[in-house]
Amino acid sequence: MSDISPLATPFPDLPPIAGVSVAVARARYKAWDRCDLTLVRFDEGTTVAGVTTKSKCPSPEVEWCRAVLPLGSARALVVNAGNSNAFTGSRGRAAVEAIAARVAAGIGCLPSDVLVSSTGVIGVPLPIDKAEAGIDAALAAPPASWLQATETIGTTDTFPKAASTSAIVGGRTVTLVGIIKGSGMIAPDMATMLGYIFTDAAIEPGLLQRMLDEANGQSFSCITVDGDTSTSDTVLAFATNKAGHAPLASIEDDGADAFQAALSEICLRLAHLVVRDGEGASKFIEVAVEGAVSDESARTIGLSIANSPLVKTAIAGEDANWGRIVMAVGKAGEPAERDRLAIRFGATQVASGGLAVEGYDEAPVAAHLKGQDIEIGVDLGLGEGRATVWTCDLTHGYISINADYRS
Amino acid sequence: MSDISPLATPFPDLPPIAGVSVAVARARYKAWDRCDLTLVRFDEGTTVAGVTTKSKCPSPEVEWCRAVLPLGSARALVVNAGNSNAFTGSRGRAAVEAIAARVAAGIGCLPSDVLVSSTGVIGVPLPIDKAEAGIDAALAAPPASWLQATETIGTTDTFPKAASTSAIVGGRTVTLVGIIKGSGMIAPDMATMLGYIFTDAAIEPGLLQRMLDEANGQSFSCITVDGDTSTSDTVLAFATNKAGHAPLASIEDDGADAFQAALSEICLRLAHLVVRDGEGASKFIEVAVEGAVSDESARTIGLSIANSPLVKTAIAGEDANWGRIVMAVGKAGEPAERDRLAIRFGATQVASGGLAVEGYDEAPVAAHLKGQDIEIGVDLGLGEGRATVWTCDLTHGYISINADYRS
Incomplete structure (x- = not known):
């Protein structure tokens, strides 16, 4: 146990x-x-x-x-x-x-x-x-x-x-x-x-x-x-x-x-x-996607973020590495336009219009990431589609639990 | 570094x-x-x-x-x-x-x-x-x-x-x-x-x-x-x-x-x-899929196995947990029939016809998994489609590298 x-x-x-x-x-x-x-x-x-x-x-x-x-x-x-x-x-x-x-x-x-x-x-x-x-x-x-x-x-x-x-x-x-x-x-x-x-x-x-x-x-x-x-x-x-x-x-x-x-x-x-109770979880993560071409497209993009090992390890490390969110949106295969994409952590907008926001201050994001409940918001700027998905972070605990489960 | x-x-x-x-x-x-x-x-x-x-x-x-x-x-x-x-x-x-x-x-x-x-x-x-x-x-x-x-x-x-x-x-x-x-x-x-x-x-x-x-x-x-x-x-x-x-x-x-x-x-x-040079890799894994309905279907199934965190952590733990291969085939979304599926590790057949082979001996599989070069073979028994994909295992090293990459 x-x-x-x-x-x-x-x-x-x-x-x-x-x-x-x-x-x-x-x-x-x-x-x-x-x-x-x-x-x-x-x-x-x-x-x-x-x-x-x-x-x-x-x-x-x-x-x-x-x-x-x-x-x-x-x-x-x-x-x-x-x-x-x-x-x-x-x-x-x-x-x-x-x-x-x-x-x-x-x-x-x-x-x-x-x-x-x-x-x-x-x-x-x-x-x-x-x-x-x-x-x-x-x-x-x-x-x-x-x-x-x-x-x-x-x-x-x-x-x-x-x-x-x-x-x-x-x-x-x-x-x-x-x-x-x-x-x-x-x-x-x-x-x-x-x-x-x-x-x-x-x-x-x-x-x-x-x-x-x-x-x-x-x-x-x-x-x-x-x-x-x-x-x-x-x-x-x-x-x-x-x-x-x-x-x-x-x-x-x-x-x-x-x-x-x-x-x-x-x-x-x-x-x-x-x-x-996700294996090894230390953070509860909500990914809210809006502005997609459909609700189903929003869910696919949300799950691409929520399943990305690089996003999940960054959050485990409390690292405001929002570029990995861009990566996960880009790989989802759903309609996305880089230069309309906006991303927030908690209440703090970090990127919009295809680049980091002017005068981006990482301090409130870093504070948000130190908490247990993490919110990631993505606005694709394309339509009315929206979905929210939930996941946990990816930690050493997951590896320890699963590298020797059956034995 | x-x-x-x-x-x-x-x-x-x-x-x-x-x-x-x-x-x-x-x-x-x-x-x-x-x-x-x-x-x-x-x-x-x-x-x-x-x-x-x-x-x-x-x-x-x-x-x-x-x-x-x-x-x-x-x-x-x-x-x-x-x-x-x-x-x-x-x-x-x-x-x-x-x-x-x-x-x-x-x-x-x-x-x-x-x-x-x-x-x-x-x-x-x-x-x-x-x-x-x-x-x-x-x-x-x-x-x-x-x-x-x-x-x-x-x-x-x-x-x-x-x-x-x-x-x-x-x-x-x-x-x-x-x-x-x-x-x-x-x-x-x-x-x-x-x-x-x-x-x-x-x-x-x-x-x-x-x-x-x-x-x-x-x-x-x-x-x-x-x-x-x-x-x-x-x-x-x-x-x-x-x-x-x-x-x-x-x-x-x-x-x-x-x-x-x-x-x-x-x-x-x-x-x-x-x-x-995969981040944290300790094993080089070849996944060979045959018997799929098409080459593209075989590649999708191979990548479902190669991307499964549970398969990759099992191999990191040198655990012959072939049930996770079944899981990864099942989730790929491609045509598969459980009762035609056959799986091998290295040269050892572990499952065929939808269940473990009669008299399955785990010893040669355990020996294979202790090596650095791991082979997983999957035969879907449906057609002529085939593909080979390559990946590495998922270890604590991956988490360590990526939980604090940017800083």
Whole structure:
């Protein structure tokens, strides 16, 4: 276990969600003394939506989720930590099917009502006997807390990451709780490794999916730690229909806007927590791009900056080397005109019109860079496109963590 | 100055090239005690071709080269080290024009016959007075050696990089010498920072350009150190027409194949030298991709592997973590089928058909990874596309060099 990230925030108080019960167990996927299997049970009537990695080499868990998500209903979620089960051929697929069958038999549902995720090393088949023993133990276990569940889904995470919020829908207060794990192998085209959002709201699965896609596009898909995209990235949202309001079926329905806002907010907070636990991170960096030819172009340019090793090492060194921002804009491949480009650090404009600003004073920039929360602003001066992305700096800590992870 | 790269190779003996004379001088672009301006003069009749960065924010030097290269003739090359002059607006453009005018007046040629490059920090206008004084000193200086020129174009380079070769054209031996600088901010879409190839062959500029494009596509465009693309990348080839053979005008001409082979070889050797001086590098890594749907797809997948921080840190740690190769193939966005994918380290197959090979023995892989020259082979099993790319590992040295480069 690495030292706790200097950007860590305290674990919040999280309310229960009606219709959701959590258990954890020791499947002993690795030789460690900790729980590594999480089982979340849902009452009947729970709907589900999800987004998964765009990797062309996804894990069998991701394929399973993609197959059952269109059915829109869920009775259980199993998360295995310590072994991603990715790239394990038919043995990996068999392990996922065995897990779903075991849980289905235990709680009396269809295997297709069981969502499954695994995270950890790639290339080692998940041992079915350990998974089944872990499930049996979890089925018999007393309820666990959100903190226990969050700690149990973690791997290289240095602190447990969760958030909650609420919204008024149809005159009722609905509550959302989200838990997430992820620290390295974090990049857009989904992003994060595993995140789960639970709510007592009543939402038809098609609408829940649409809302999750919307929230994801502004949160998990806008963060990067190292530009590396996991084979196992999954975010799932479960709605238990316990809050007592009329089910939402359309974005036009009363309260749908409020729920979308709450869902987007919790996804953004969870995404930021992943960046705050970025491997080796010492700075939280926001890159705000405006004036691009489109929002998508702005996001591509923002991610080019956020993924640049030279930008990230400069910020680690608290070095106001804005020329590296120019470099990263230039390499993004998106429309850019050097002589319209403007760049700021924090509130201080450093360059505009294609050169350093007249009388540029580095002192306020240097002071800003000594802080933990860094803002980079880029205005391309071409159009109305804008996007904000988040990342962390690149430090010796990242090298130390990753040069000898598997051993 | 960093310690010399452990992958450094000795500086070779380099022959003179008829029609080429080299001088170096102290322009004092930085407060350092070294030559930082290189002036190369060419006899009349010298042709030139070049490739420059695809950055959307190129330096005024790159724009100058792009403007004069179509004319196809060259009488001089000036290379400034310590200041890239990039992103400096009209003052940067004025500096380049002043340099070309000063050299043209000094040797009696057109300003458009003077190629100019600069390398170093971005965002500081090149001081015209220092450049002009440096040019005057170089014009009056005695001839310098290839080694002196190579050292003078370097910045963060830890060893001087050059190569030579020869070919038989029209019954005559033609000689090629190349010098290059580059260590960080090295990525495809051109690649390298500054490289120059000199030959006494006689080649029409259109053919020289075509041959350089061909060589570049298999060499400089297939290396990466950090995925960051410089604003100043430039490779120029000069042919002085002194070898006494009939000028080559078409790839069908007798001897053109031999010259192309020699040019491609010297470009590849120079590109490999840049990787060997990659910032913080301790391993030289070759990534060979085959079975892709096209050569371009294979190159994209190869570069996804070569740019992955997780792959590069695993190799730095001599960790046979082949799951990270799967991850990097999966995130490349190119056609790939997990269950057809095969991976090897050195001569040892580690995975095929979508999972680890039966009875996989890590011992020979671990032994391979302890060496300095690492081979990664990926077969996608889809088609005939293939490409080879080169990179280095990602170590604490890269962080140390770049977290405080500018200061």
